[in-house]
Amino acid sequence: MTRQIRTSPAACDQSLHQAYDTALLDLDGVVYAGGRAIGHAVESLAAARADGMHLAYVTNNALRTPEAVAEHLGELGIPTEAAEVITSAQAVARLIAEQVEPGSKVLVIGGEGLRVALRERGLVPVESADEEGLAAVVQGYGGPDLAWGRFAEASYAINRGVPWYASNTDLTIPGARGIAPGNGAAVEVVRIATGAEPQVAGKPLPPMHRETVLRTGAKRPLVVGDRLDTDIEGAFNGEVDSLLVLTGVTDAEQLLRAEPRHRPTYVDRDLRGLLAGQPEVVPAAEGFRCGGWTAVALNSGVLELCEDDETGADGAYGAYGADGAVGEAGRDPLDGLRALCAAAWTAAAEGACELDAAKALARLGLQ
Numbered sequence: 001m002t003r004q005i006r007t008s009p010a011a012c013d014q015s016l017h018q019a020y021d022t023a024l025l026d027l028d029g030v031v032y033a034g035g036r037a038i039g040h041a042v043e044s045l046a047a048a049r050a051d052g053m054h055l056a057y058v059t060n061n062a063l064r065t066p067e068a069v070a071e072h073l074g075e076l077g078i079p080t081e082a083a084e085v086i087t088s089a090q091a092v093a094r095l096i097a098e099q100v101e102p103g104s105k106v107l108v109i110g111g112e113g114l115r116v117a118l119r120e121r122g123l124v125p126v127e128s129a130d131e132e133g134l135a136a137v138v139q140g141y142g143g144p145d146l147a148w149g150r151f152a153e154a155s156y157a158i159n160r161g162v163p164w165y166a167s168n169t170d171l172t173i174p175g176a177r178g179i180a181p182g183n184g185a186a187v188e189v190v191r192i193a194t195g196a197e198p199q200v201a202g203k204p205l206p207p208m209h210r211e212t213v214l215r216t217g218a219k220r221p222l223v224v225g226d227r228l229d230t231d232i233e234g235a236f237n238g239e240v241d242s243l244l245v246l247t248g249v250t251d252a253e254q255l256l257r258a259e260p261r262h263r264p265t266y267v268d269r270d271l272r273g274l275l276a277g278q279p280e281v282v283p284a285a286e287g288f289r290c291g292g293w294t295a296v297a298l299n300s301g302v303l304e305l306c307e308d309d310e311t312g313a314d315g316a317y318g319a320y321g322a323d324g325a326v327g328e329a330g331r332d333p334l335d336g337l338r339a340l341c342a343a344a345w346t347a348a349a350e351g352a353c354e355l356d357a358a359k360a361l362a363r364l365g366l367q
Contacts, residue, residue, distance in 0.1 A: 029248020034176020062140030088202035110140035140167035168202025204234035291335025
């Protein structure tokens with residue numbers, strides 16, 4: 001059965017925390033950045049939990065253990081049990097354990113999160129490529145202090161034919177000072193040195209989705225993330241709904257250019273979006289309207305955005321015509337972005353939108 005292509009953000013009459021039983025939340029760029037809570041995250045998550053939504057934290061960052069992540073979240077004001085944290089280290093450890101003998105030695109290139117996850121699966125983490133009987137190499141994010149020599153150690157083993165696994169391949173990771181290289185960048189270093197390809201467990205691939213479902217038991221989950229190529233694609237692959245928040249690595253322009261597998265069900269500024277419904281985007285004349293904004297894909301190769309009482313560059317009025325029926329104040333820029341998504345994704349169909357949206361996004365303050 002062919003999956004329907006998403007051409008517009010969806011509407012939801014209920015608040016999202018009431019429409020879904022479990023939020024599967026990414027951490028970096030969604031809940032915190034560089035160890036600090038992102039604005040509105042703490043109070044939004046507290047409100048969602050108090051109203052009955054189950055929260056689970058699903059991260060591709062394999063550096064820390066679930067216990068360490070839960071402790072950090074608690075320090076930020078988000079009470080969390082270790083069992084509510086699912087990491088790519090756990091997913092890759094399960095993947096390895098299914099392919100090697102119990103008690104096998106695994107060369108670890110990364111942090112304590114990987115070592116703990118391997119031990120949980122009955123495997124033995126080691127530090128040297130020269131270990132006798134080495135069964136696998138596993139690579140995960142090791143933080144900014146991971147020594148360059150660890151990549152060499154991995155390369156020595158892989159070049160001898162030892163199977164290679166990676167927790168995830170996120171090229172970047174958001175931090176308090178900006179965007180930094182992620183585990184995917186480190187994987188590229190080893191790939192160049194070996195010509196090999198790792199088996200990858202993390203988002204957006206099935207092993208991570210399976211790990212999450214097994215550990216949470218979610219029946220109607222909502223994936224919440226900031227990355228199109230991991231969080232949103234992972235939801236697409238798992239055939240579950242998703243909420244993109246604009247607090248991490250994805251900006252509005254990238255969202256407009258998203259291919260079908262990277263198009264979220266919903267989009268909002270931050271985690272306050274969990275506590276609200278989502279407005280409907282409707283066809284209007286030759287474009288799409290949401291909350292007082294109308295977006296049109298023009299033949300000139302431009303995405304144009306009009307308020308309802310304006311005349312567009314093509315001479316067409318917004319959805320309510322020239323009489324200004326909606327009024328000037330109170331229009332949400334996110335509604336304008338939602339309308340632009342519908343215009344862009346519809347024009348692109350199965351591809352990526354190449355229309356110029358610079359002026360429209362600048363008008364919304366989202367460029």
